[in-house]
Amino acid sequence: MKISEISNNKTSAGYILEPLKQKNIFEIDKQEFIKIFKEKGVIIFRNFNLNKENIIKFTDLFTSKYANDALRRTTRLGNKNIHNVDPGIKEMPLHSEASYSPSWPEIIWFYCNKAPLNSGYTTICDGQRIYKNFRSEIKKFFLENQVIYDLKIPFQLKQKNIITKIKKRPWHIDYPGVHDCYLNLRTNEVNFKLKRYAVVKDKYNSELSFVNHLQIILNRDPQVKKIYLEKKNAKFKKIMEEVKKISNEYIIDISWNNGDLCMINNQRFMHGRRKIHKNEERDIINIQTLKSSF
Numbered sequence: 001m002k003i004s005e006i007s008n009n010k011t012s013a014g015y016i017l018e019p020l021k022q023k024n025i026f027e028i029d030k031q032e033f034i035k036i037f038k039e040k041g042v043i044i045f046r047n048f049n050l051n052k053e054n055i056i057k058f059t060d061l062f063t064s065k066y067a068n069d070a071l072r073r074t075t076r077l078g079n080k081n082i083h084n085v086d087p088g089i090k091e092m093p094l095h096s097e098a099s100y101s102p103s104w105p106e107i108i109w110f111y112c113n114k115a116p117l118n119s120g121y122t123t124i125c126d127g128q129r130i131y132k133n134f135r136s137e138i139k140k141f142f143l144e145n146q147v148i149y150d151l152k153i154p155f156q157l158k159q160k161n162i163i164t165k166i167k168k169r170p171w172h173i174d175y176p177g178v179h180d181c182y183l184n185l186r187t188n189e190v191n192f193k194l195k196r197y198a199v200v201k202d203k204y205n206s207e208l209s210f211v212n213h214l215q216i217i218l219n220r221d222p223q224v225k226k227i228y229l230e231k232k233n234a235k236f237k238k239i240m241e242e243v244k245k246i247s248n249e250y251i252i253d254i255s256w257n258n259g260d261l262c263m264i265n266n267q268r269f270m271h272g273r274r275k276i277h278k279n280e281e282r283d284i285i286n287i288q289t290l291k292s293s294f
């Protein structure tokens, strides 16, 4: 296997893996991939003849449960676990997929069906690297303060007869940090707030990662109504300016090839997208592993 760095001139993040002879990805030792993934957090599988018929067969090898994102995004390739990425052509700032939600995927996968040529690059940034480069005051700030995500998540009722005259009923979700939870039977949404730290411990190497939704532009994600700190803090705005500066120093653009599959530790790395030029064709699809199998 040929191994090279995904990098820009200042920063490295993860590996590109390419076959030397054996192009059948299913005959290569899965444990080797897992070892690299745990250490690096990102792998791009290139030139492995991965296609729409076999990508799910491959992601199945690393997945015990997929995230249920089906209500938000259009499904692709006739599979309920394959979706379009976020629509539109605007730049998408760094975020960790659904890091505001109790269903926070451990791994996200991007499969490149049609690579963009000169714009619309997917961006990635290692939250561990961001955290390490914070000065002590910023580290302390995020270690102390929790973020509140105010959410409205669509749902489909399994039993229609649950509907009563009360359109907004108190509800709960079995997940620590969820509060002010209501089932809105008029809009078919669950409204709730989730409390979570912006810095989390990586499951594989126990390092701290700055990985969250704090840099997102609010109206881009219809599920997120508001994002704020649990305890109001006058320094927050200034600190976020510094966070953006540091994140931008370590951001990497993925130069896609058609047929690439990128596997990302979503609770360590954040991702985003550069603006897409009007005439650019770009087709990247997304798979979300809620729980990995390793």
Ligand SMILES: [Fe+2]
Pocket (backbone or CB within 6 Å): 086, 095, 096, 097, 271
């Ligand atoms: Fe995303």
